[in-house]
Amino acid sequence: MTTAKICGLSTPVTLDPAIRHGASHVGFVFFPASPRHVTFAKAAELAARVPGHVAKVGVFVDPEDDMLEQAVGSAALDVLQLHKVTPPRAAAIRAKFGIETWVAVAVRTRDDLEAAHGFVGVADRILYDAKTPDSAALPGGMGLRFDWDLLEGFRHPLPWALSGGLDPANVAEAIRRTGAELVDVSSGVESEPGKKDETKIAAFLRAVTA
Numbered sequence: 188m189t190t191a192k193i194c195g196l197s198t199p200v201t202l203d204p205a206i207r208h209g210a211s212h213v214g215f216v217f218f219p220a221s222p223r224h225v226t227f228a229k230a231a232e233l234a235a236r237v238p239g240h241v242a243k244v245g246v247f248v249d250p251e252d253d254m255l256e257q258a259v260g261s262a263a264l265d266v267l268q269l270h271k272v273t274p275p276r277a278a279a280i281r282a283k284f285g286i287e288t289w290v291a292v293a294v295r296t297r298d299d300l301e302a303a304h305g306f307v308g309v310a311d312r313i314l315y316d317a318k319t320p321d322s323a324a325l326p327g328g329m330g331l332r333f334d335w336d337l338l339e340g341f342r343h344p345l346p347w348a349l350s351g352g353l354d355p356a357n358v359a360e361a362i363r364r365t366g367a368e369l370v371d372v373s374s375g376v377e378s379e380p381g382k383k384d385e386t387k388i389a390a391f392l393r394a395v396t397a
């Protein structure tokens with residue numbers, strides 16, 4: 188059965204429904220340039236509402252150790268989701284924190300998928316996400332999707348998840364075409380950047396389990 192992470196939650200009024208409607212993972216973004224960025228204090232407040240069966244994922248972009256320490260300490264994170272890290276850096280973070288570690292691989296072409304092989308032994312999961320333009324402020328969370336057919340026949344070296352441009356209308360097809368066991372969404376369940384929408388969250392989670 189496919190499970191789902193709702194990412195970029197920043198208020199109790201959207202976190203609670205995400206949990207109630209069946210998210211397996213909830214994501215908190217620790218990246219100041221993002222409209223979904225949460226402070227350590229806010230993350231602590233939100234994390235306290237999350238029951239044990241739902242995993243708390245911290246989303247980071249090339250983070251310093253100090254940022255990771257404060258986020259892990261305040262929000263009792265279960266998973267570190269790392270964007271823009273090299274395999275040696277991912278290995279160092281995983282060794283230091285001893286927490287399940289996901290690495291985002293940005294995809295535009297079939298060759299981009301090969302980067303996943305570099306993370307064997309240093310990450311627990313690969314998150315395939317659409318590559319954003321070089322000029323973009325964010326490496327994710329922009330509602331961009333990549334060609335899912337690129338995954339066809341690809342021998343995944345690690346457990347993986349699908350993200351990038353998913354929404355309530357396309358997620359069922361995405362799961363059918365790629366066989367993803369875990370899907371991740373941020374902007375596709377928002378009414379505007381950074382503003383999560385309970386109705387869209389519920390529709391997304393319904394579509395995942397349908």
Ligand SMILES: O=C(O)c1ccccc1N[C@@H]1O[C@H](COP(=O)(O)O)[C@@H](O)[C@H]1O
Nearest residue numbers: 194221327328329330350351352373374
């Ligand atoms: O959501 C963000 O603001 C963000 C910032 C920095 C790195 C990653 C971010 N989000 C991740 O991006 C993907 C896809 O998002 P979308 O559904 O296309 O909007 C997702 O994995 C988020 O975790």
